[in-house]
Amino acid sequence: MTARAVVDDRSRGTALTLDKAVLRHLGAGGPRFTGYPTSEHFTADFSEADLTAALARSNASEHALSIYVHLPFCRHSCHHCARPSLTTQDTRRSESYLSRLDREMLLTSRHLDSTREVSRLHWGGGTPSFLTLNQMSDLVDRIDARFGLSNSHHRDYSIKVDPRDADVFTLRHLQALGFNRLSLSVLDLDVRVQHAINRYQPRVLTEQLIDEAHRLGFRSLGLELMHGLPGQTRESLAETLEQVLAMAPARLSLLPYSHRPAHFPPQRRIRAEELPSPDEQLAILDTALAMLADAGYVHIGMELFARGDDPLAKAQVQGQLSRGLAGYSALPSGDQLGLGVGALSRIGGIAARNPLALSDYAARLDAGHLPVAQGLVLSDDDHLRAYAIERLMCDMSLDLSLLDEEFGGDADRRHLAVALARLAPAERDGLLRRGDQYLKVTPVGRLLVHHLAEAFDARAGG
Ligand code: SF4
Missing domain, CATH: 1.10.10.920 (Arc Repressor Mutant, subunit A)
Incomplete structure (x- = not known):
């Protein structure tokens, strides 16, 4: 492998030319445009009154309502992590956070028409599966009490699950609560790579969950892998991918690892020399793209691939794909309400963000205010x-x-x-x-x- 690799993209009958410039862009971070304007351009010159006016405008519109709930807890600390999260084994530590979420929902629901259908619900994090089953039930009950959840077959209620925190009972519980789509984090099945990122996850864990999810009828199951991780080689990723493809997920994300230890402290535990060289990274990406195309996956965009019969791939062909706070979707993004620390909202002609620090989020709510920190009225x-x-x-x-x-x-x-x-x-x-x-x-x-x-x-x- 040299600095350029030509990949036959069989799913589209064309050839990809990957080079180091592509790698540089992939590793550079930058906005992911789950909406525009992006949050770094929000200003503090945005008030609670701006947000409540937007909620009133949203009621008057006929837009579908999407709710994103941010749950910032994790049981484990992964060395590659680029997301702010709170690591603890003690699930009781989330109790006060869940109470504050409920207060935020209560304050918000005073301005939002609760007869509107919530067509999309997504729990992200952190690791939402950190919560106990009782805490999950309680949170769903509270969301339902404040906003009214949907029973429609067309609803898209999804949750990100860490296979290390979940078992078949968790999946059955999530289904009973109304979730119909799962995304499982895998990253890499090679034990040397798992060791390098401090994330031990035997293959059997993921396999059991996928079997159960398929049996229970969860739709469009998604798996997350990562390329460019320490210790990874083209052979090791090919082996991981072979095992993952045998599990037949409907969607697969192949996220690029971006090594920026100055920004993300957990990454300081990864030495730069453990990372695959640029040529090896190209070979890894080249191998993965060819294997995905051979297996019939369509490249939706960025890191996301889907089987040709998945609703995402069909929506893209029909020009009906949308992109919102929870990423790509076959349903319209509509008005999006974010709940929780750092959560973004795009609703009624504004974009806004809650405080990034848990203490600021809690202080606003404890003082009886909606916890909006920054935002913009869209022009x-x-x-x-x-x-x-x-x-x-x-x-x-x-x-x-x-x-x-x-x-x-x-x-x-x-x-x-x-x-x-x-x-x-x-x-x-x-x-x-x-x-x-x-x-x-x-x-x-x-x-x-x-x-x-x-x-x-x-x-x-x-
Ligand atoms: S990678 Fe995921 S599970 Fe690991 S620490 Fe970060 S948010 Fe938590």
């Missing part, structure tokens, strides 16, 4: 750019004439001239093709579509 220009970014990231193309239809004649030229010019280097690098009235992301550009979307970020100079 017409923000709406146009949010639309352009979401369509680019979901459709892997952007029809500029549609922008004109949606936002008025020559919207693309009035608002996006700078953005389109900023995409010229990506076009030269083969990540994007540009016609008179369209942009089309190439197969290799799919890996980096969030970096292409940065060109539209006016608040970052786009």
